[in-house]
Amino acid sequence: MSTRLSVNVNKVAVLRNSRGGRDPDVQAAALACLEAGAHGITVHPRPDRRHIVAEDLPPLATLAARFGVELNIEGNPFAPPRTGYPGLLALCEQVRPAQVTLVPDGDGQLTSDHGFVFDRDTTALSAQVAAFAALGCRVSLFVDPGVQDLDRAAAMGAHRVEIYTGPYAGAFADGREEAALEQCADTARRAQAAGLGVNAGHDLSQANLGRFLDVVPDVLEVSIGHALIGEALYDGFDATVRTYLAITAR
Template sequence: MTRLSVNVNKIAVLRNSRGGGEPDVLAAARACLAAGAHGITVHPRPDRRHVVAEDLAPLADATARYGVEFNIEGNPFAPPREGYPGLLALCEQVRPAQVTLVPDSDGQLTSDHGFALEGDLAGLADQVAGFAALGCRVSLFVDAGNPHVERVAEVGAHRIEIYTGPYAEAHATGRAGEALALCAETARRAQAAGLGVNAGHDLSQANLGDFLAGVPGVEEVSIGHALIGEALYAGLDATVRAYLAILEKAR
């Protein structure tokens, strides 16, 4: 069955907007895990607007206690600065099961594109090797339809994460066919190259079932923005369980 990793960044955004410790990111993560989530995802950004470095060790401990995965996202090329020692240094501290590398810039509102995978990829391969040496599974964020997706295996990564934003946007208009076909083709090509397939960005209860029905062999979905928004009305426990029911139905 496809696994659900809940991204708790939006809890941290709300906390950081006021200062202090509420809402509690760790308590939210524990609630998701108690409801049956298969993992927790975070994206600590250099500007510290999301989950911050100090959040990582408690979250790593919580996922370890539940025996599930901790997934840290980030740009491996973002330089260290005060309050942000760099993605590799953060992962050295907590050794997540998975690290998902994304090519976002410091000022980017959200991750909205994958690696181009063109030209000389030696620098990216070096970054992948550094995370793999920590024992992390390495996933690269890629656009559906990327013509070079097989190069993810070439640089030594283990999985891709398909950027599903365009699919979600198309699904909302009732015209998801072409976007879904691109995702499915990308998944098949990645799997043929020996790669696992994850997916994430703007997946929701409204579109997740159709996505999993149309895209073969998705191992993990990372869902945050929609799930946290839905939980404002239904609660975290009920919302996580609703997603798990969708995954079970798609099995």
């Protein structure tokens, strides 16, 4: 089974926002990735507007529709609206992404580093899943490897989970990835047994992606941003995306 590649373009927006103005152009970067064959674009608009902002979403949605690929919007469904950020549900109502990935990150978090758990009251999360599903979005829940009670995630109406691969990437860099890999593989198998599709993302790179996909079964999609954007600084978007596509197609 070939795994689909969704490119996260947040880091292009970080560079743009550090200087102000429009350069580098997020839409141009997304276009380059799609022209190279990427299967989708991922963004994570945060309330503090430090990278992708609400105004980026309509043109990115138009671009994704033009290529017939998916737009995946990540975010915390419980983050309240404020100036410049109308809330995740409002953003998704505006552009109707194919997929929304719900992530339990706080306002001050540098990056997403933990997932939802399902061994406690999930009433509020169930309501959020239902609200996004009512928009026609596929709903994916960000989870830690080893998370329990995945049948409850399925029961609340989620369609997929995205396994947080940061711990695996760290273990891979240290040459001790076997236990982390097996934990991800076990999580994937239990999710699939519960009727959930499996995505993965965070700190995946050209170096560690192949090994991950060799061991973790039937990963439907990986979203990759930080490493891919960094690698593209040296090799360009076209060559970098094509390298990832070769890895995901194996």
